[in-house]
Amino acid sequence: MMAGIAEKAAVKPHKKQTEFARVMKQLRKNKVAMAGLIVMAAECLLALLSPWIIPYDYTAMDMANCLKGPTAAHLFGCDDMGRDIFSRVLYGGRFSISIGIIAVSISTVFGIMIGSVAGYFGGQVDNVIMRLLDIIQAIPGMLLMIVISAVLGPGFINTVIALSVGSIPGMARMLRAQMMKERDNEYIEAAQSINCGRVRIIVNHLIPNCISPLIVQATMGVAQTITMAAGLSFIGLGVQPPTPEWGAMLSGSRQFMRQAPHLVIFPGLAIAVTVLALNLLGDGLRDALDPKLKN
Amino acid sequence: MSENKTENKNMPFLSIKDLKVEYMSDGQAVHAVNGVSLTLERGKTLGLVGETGAGKTTIAKSILRILPDIGCHIRQGEICLDGDNVLTLPEHDMRKIRGNKVSMIFQDPMTALNPVQRVGEQIAEVVQLHSDGKTDSEARAKEMLEIVGIPAERYYEYPHQFSGGMKQRVVIAIALACNPDLLLADEPTTALDVTIQAQVMDLIGELQKKYNTAMLLITHDMGVVAQVCDDVAVIYAGNIVEYGTKEQIFDHPSHPYTVGLFGAIPDMNEDEIWLHPIDGLPPDPTDLPQGCAFSPRCKYAGEECQKGPIAIYETADGHHCRCCRVDEIRKQEG
Amino acid sequence: MLKYIGKRLLWMIPIVLGVTILVFTMMTFCPGDPAEIILGTTATEADLQAKRVELGLDQPFLVRLATYMSDVFIHFDLGNSWLTGVNIIPTIMERMPRTVVLTVVTLIIAFGLGIPLGIMAATHQNRWQDHISMILALIGVAIPNFWLALLLVLLFSVKLGWLPAMGIGTGIAGLQYYILPALSNCAGALANCARQTRSSMLDVIRADYITTARSKGVPENVVIIKHALKNALIPIITMMGTSFGRLLGGAMIIETIFSIPGMGTYIIGAVNNRDYPIVQGGTIFLAIVFSIMMLLVDLLYAAVDPRIKAQYASGKKGKKVKK
Numbered sequence: 001m002m003a004g005i006a007e008k009a010a011v012k013p014h015k016k017q018t019e020f021a022r023v024m025k026q027l028r029k030n031k032v033a034m035a036g037l038i039v040m041a042a043e044c045l046l047a048l049l050s051p052w053i054i055p056y057d058y059t060a061m062d063m064a065n066c067l068k069g070p071t072a073a074h075l076f077g078c079d080d081m082g083r084d085i086f087s088r089v090l091y092g093g094r095f096s097i098s099i100g101i102i103a104v105s106i107s108t109v110f111g112i113m114i115g116s117v118a119g120y121f122g123g124q125v126d127n128v129i130m131r132l133l134d135i136i137q138a139i140p141g142m143l144l145m146i147v148i149s150a151v152l153g154p155g156f157i158n159t160v161i162a163l164s165v166g167s168i169p170g171m172a173r174m175l176r177a178q179m180m181k182e183r184d185n186e187y188i189e190a191a192q193s194i195n196c197g198r199v200r201i202i203v204n205h206l207i208p209n210c211i212s213p214l215i216v217q218a219t220m221g222v223a224q225t226i227t228m229a230a231g232l233s234f235i236g237l238g239v240q241p242p243t244p245e246w247g248a249m250l251s252g253s254r255q256f257m258r259q260a261p262h263l264v265i266f267p268g269l270a271i272a273v274t275v276l277a278l279n280l281l282g283d284g285l286r287d288a289l290d291p292k293l294k295n
Numbered sequence: 296m297s298e299n300k301t302e303n304k305n306m307p308f309l310s311i312k313d314l315k316v317e318y319m320s321d322g323q324a325v326h327a328v329n330g331v332s333l334t335l336e337r338g339k340t341l342g343l344v345g346e347t348g349a350g351k352t353t354i355a356k357s358i359l360r361i362l363p364d365i366g367c368h369i370r371q372g373e374i375c376l377d378g379d380n381v382l383t384l385p386e387h388d389m390r391k392i393r394g395n396k397v398s399m400i401f402q403d404p405m406t407a408l409n410p411v412q413r414v415g416e417q418i419a420e421v422v423q424l425h426s427d428g429k430t431d432s433e434a435r436a437k438e439m440l441e442i443v444g445i446p447a448e449r450y451y452e453y454p455h456q457f458s459g460g461m462k463q464r465v466v467i468a469i470a471l472a473c474n475p476d477l478l479l480a481d482e483p484t485t486a487l488d489v490t491i492q493a494q495v496m497d498l499i500g501e502l503q504k505k506y507n508t509a510m511l512l513i514t515h516d517m518g519v520v521a522q523v524c525d526d527v528a529v530i531y532a533g534n535i536v537e538y539g540t541k542e543q544i545f546d547h548p549s550h551p552y553t554v555g556l557f558g559a560i561p562d563m564n565e566d567e568i569w570l571h572p573i574d575g576l577p578p579d580p581t582d583l584p585q586g587c588a589f590s591p592r593c594k595y596a597g598e599e600c601q602k603g604p605i606a607i608y609e610t611a612d613g614h615h616c617r618c619c620r621v622d623e624i625r626k627q628e629g
Numbered sequence: 630m631l632k633y634i635g636k637r638l639l640w641m642i643p644i645v646l647g648v649t650i651l652v653f654t655m656m657t658f659c660p661g662d663p664a665e666i667i668l669g670t671t672a673t674e675a676d677l678q679a680k681r682v683e684l685g686l687d688q689p690f691l692v693r694l695a696t697y698m699s700d701v702f703i704h705f706d707l708g709n710s711w712l713t714g715v716n717i718i719p720t721i722m723e724r725m726p727r728t729v730v731l732t733v734v735t736l737i738i739a740f741g742l743g744i745p746l747g748i749m750a751a752t753h754q755n756r757w758q759d760h761i762s763m764i765l766a767l768i769g770v771a772i773p774n775f776w777l778a779l780l781l782v783l784l785f786s787v788k789l790g791w792l793p794a795m796g797i798g799t800g801i802a803g804l805q806y807y808i809l810p811a812l813s814n815c816a817g818a819l820a821n822c823a824r825q826t827r828s829s830m831l832d833v834i835r836a837d838y839i840t841t842a843r844s845k846g847v848p849e850n851v852v853i854i855k856h857a858l859k860n861a862l863i864p865i866i867t868m869m870g871t872s873f874g875r876l877l878g879g880a881m882i883i884e885t886i887f888s889i890p891g892m893g894t895y896i897i898g899a900v901n902n903r904d905y906p907i908v909q910g911g912t913i914f915l916a917i918v919f920s921i922m923m924l925l926v927d928l929l930y931a932a933v934d935p936r937i938k939a940q941y942a943s944g945k946k947g948k949k950v951k952k
Binding site: 132134135136138139140142143147149150151153223227230234235236237247250253254257258261264267268271272273275276279280 | 643644645647648651652655656658659660767768770771772773774775776779780782783787874875877878879881882885886896897900901905908912915916919920
Binding site: 393409424455469 | 754755836837838840841842843844845846847848856859860933934935936939
């Protein structure tokens with residue numbers, strides 16, 4: 001008996017590693033996706049280490065250098081308060097990137113929960129949940145975030161909440177669709193026939209098999225969320241100056257556009273590069289996870 | 296529509312000489328067709344028999360030059376239609392031939408029709424393309440529908456409103472709307488139910504006789520071959536291994552592959568305990584063996600079978616076999 | 630078919646009611662005292678209290694909700710701005726067309742350029758046209774629209790002086806004011822459209838019925854446009870539907886950059902001014918407009934694909950094609 005359980009335990013982790021290893025192997029073949037992965041990893045690392053590696057304190061003002069363009073000393077130039085833009089962009093990555101990752105993580109978790117209940121139980125439960133999601137999604141995305149931001153006010157945590165709530169319906173629908181496809185499969189019938197509890201079926205069997213499109217969606221979602229967070233900060237909601245969130249920095253650059261175009265260029269470039277890297281990674285993951293989707 | 300048919304009694308209507316076609320797949324060359332030669336007279340039917348992947352559809356598509364552009368090359372060969380080498384014709388001349396002089400019936404009726412276009416219009420389109428505006432294409436299309444046994448009112452319906460068998464009839468209507476001289480039928484009944492198969496084959500046979508259309512019938516069903524074909528060519532790994540009239544092939548199969556094919560068909564009149572498939576698998580088209588492609592599976596194979604390309608031997612008048620040991624095999628089998 | 634439209638419109642009613650309840654409930658949690666916002670910080674407590682009673686703020690929540698719902702749906706009154714006292718609906722009627730023009734122009738550019746670009750990429754797969762289009766598309770998706778707006782203003786208004794950087798004009802000449810805004814907003818949608826078109830076309834080009842068309846002697850460009858594109862349109866239309874929501878949101882931000890007096894500046898300005906009835910009313914209005922647009926997209930499917938038309942007409946609950 002003990003030997004049997006030990007055998008089972010020995011088999012399970014081996015299987016899991018093969019699937020992950022297989023996906024990683026496929027991904028490695030895709031040079032463009034790997035470039036995206038490396039850029040993202042580099043950005044995350046820089047953001048994490050930024051307090052220690054930035055050349056200047058991101059709040060340090062030096063009015064003598066006010067609005068000066070890029071120089072050797074100040075790679076990205078200085079803003080209207082004489083602060084070094086390079087340091088601010090690097091430090092700002094902490095906010096922009098983490099908003100994206102946290103908000104998407106939250107919306108994925110809730111999306112999985114709601115989607116699996118709707119997808120597995122079907123019927124009236126599904127109907128009610130879908131109508132509720134319809135109501136939320138009847139409000140165009142950005143507008144919903146604006147309204148939630150209006151209610152909660154600006155600030156880091158409030159922005160994360162606003163962004164995650166807005167993304168939950170999309171994730172829930174996706175998981176629900178996958179789940180409805182999978183739940184009629186025979187291995188589920190088999191699990192039910194051995195009296196496997198419903199929660200166990202959902203968590204151990206169904207969700208792992210439905211998760212691939214969500215991984216891709218989550219990756220793309222981080223990119224979208226970073227852009228939307230920047231957008232919210234740009235219009236005065238979201239994260240506000242003096243926090244060097246990239247969207248907030250762009251908002252502050254508008255008045256000085258004529259004299260100091262470099263204020264506009266670098267924060268936006270940071271957003272674009274991040275989003276590009278994430279999209280490339282997401283495309284690569286999509287190809288690696290399901291070769292049938294490839295063109 | 297077909298122009299004046301210049302009856303050249305000396306030249307066959309269709310003549311393929313030494314056709315070689317290659318696909319590129321994942322960086323490797325797939326040798327789909329390896330030096331195929333065949334001829335077809337007006338009004339006659341040639342059956343092209345072989346397993347899936349033997350290269351039959353590729354030959355048909357080469358005649359019409361509708362092989363996919365990307366990664367597909369006709370390496371060498373000549374395809375002469377009524378004296379003109381089709382492979383050297385400019386594209387706009389080729390377009391005049393497609394659907395008009397030569398047309399094709401495809402294997403899967405479920406996907407052969409455009410889902411968002413009315414069925415009648417799909418037939419009318421081929422008429423319009425080849426009629427220089429003189430013919431009323433709608434009327435002709437309705438006429439064709441009636442000929443294939445579909446009420447003309449269904450002209451305005453869409454493919455999803457038809458069953459599989461009916462869709463195949465529409466495909467046949469499209470193929471025959473311009474009275475082609477040559478019909479390429481690529482396994483026209485494989486995707487259909489057995490009862491519908493018989494109906495569709497009867498329809499094709501009837502129309503072929505009526506319009507004196509030559510037909511290249513691709514199939515792996517020997518029963519269909521027996522029913523409609525005049526001549527038979529057996530293909531294996533992109534090569535014709537045996538060629539002759541229907542009687543010659545059925546009564547005196549000579550190539551070990553052909554023998555194996557007939558042997559695999561269960562006899563209705565006897566009790567069979569085991570089926571007799573041909574041992575082994577078809578060769579990898581990216582890595583064909585030297586010499587005879589069938590030799591790895593052939594129970595008569597000898598050393599000389601693997602040496603180099605095998606020549607064609609004529610065992611009887613018009614009966615050809617690509618086997619260097621054919622005489623010995625005949626002696627053995629009696 | 631009409632039955633289907635009727636059914637969908639009927640379905641919209643509970644959704645719109647739900648949105649109203651949701652938005653109203655959310656807005657009650659907004660920080661700040663409405664009376665104070667309207668009367669300013671100099672007002673006396675007595676005045677404030679009187680104002681609160683006037684606004685019905687002393688009533689229980691459900692009563693206020695019911696009052697609001699009856700105002701909106703029976704009297705078609707979204708209330709007045711707290712700051713200016715101006716009735717909201719006439720202002721929306723004045724501002725909405727500008728947002729609509731901006732969104733429509735953006736859509737036209739995005740699809741007018743995106744679809745041909747995608748077709749070109751698909752018909753020249755793996756050649757330079759394909760690679761360049763897809764690289765441009767990747768960049769287009771990555772660039773935030775507000776950043777692109779700033780860059781375009783920097784180039785075309787500040788440096789070159791060719792196009793206006795803000796405001797709107799009248800008549801045909803007024804259209805020039807929409808050029809930079811539309812261009813900034815369309816990059817993402819254009820890029821997505823090109824990618825989706827390419828991928829749909831590649832799928833369709835491999836289909837058997839395309840080979841059938843070629844075997845009939847149909848010229849290649851007719852094969853692509855008449856046979857392939859029409860079948861490839863369905864996923865493209867789905868994408869149009871999802872794009873529309875993002876475009877609308879994007880238009881709102883773009884309006885603030887270019888000072889276009891549309892719904893975007895109205896609502897965002899109201900948020901910053903704590904003029905909550907505008908936020909509430911504007912959101913509900915836009916939600917209704919959005920739902921109608923989604924219905925139109927679904928009808929567009931039916932126009933393009935007879936199988937879907939048949940599904941609608943037979944009353945079958947077709948699968949929801951929202952992504």
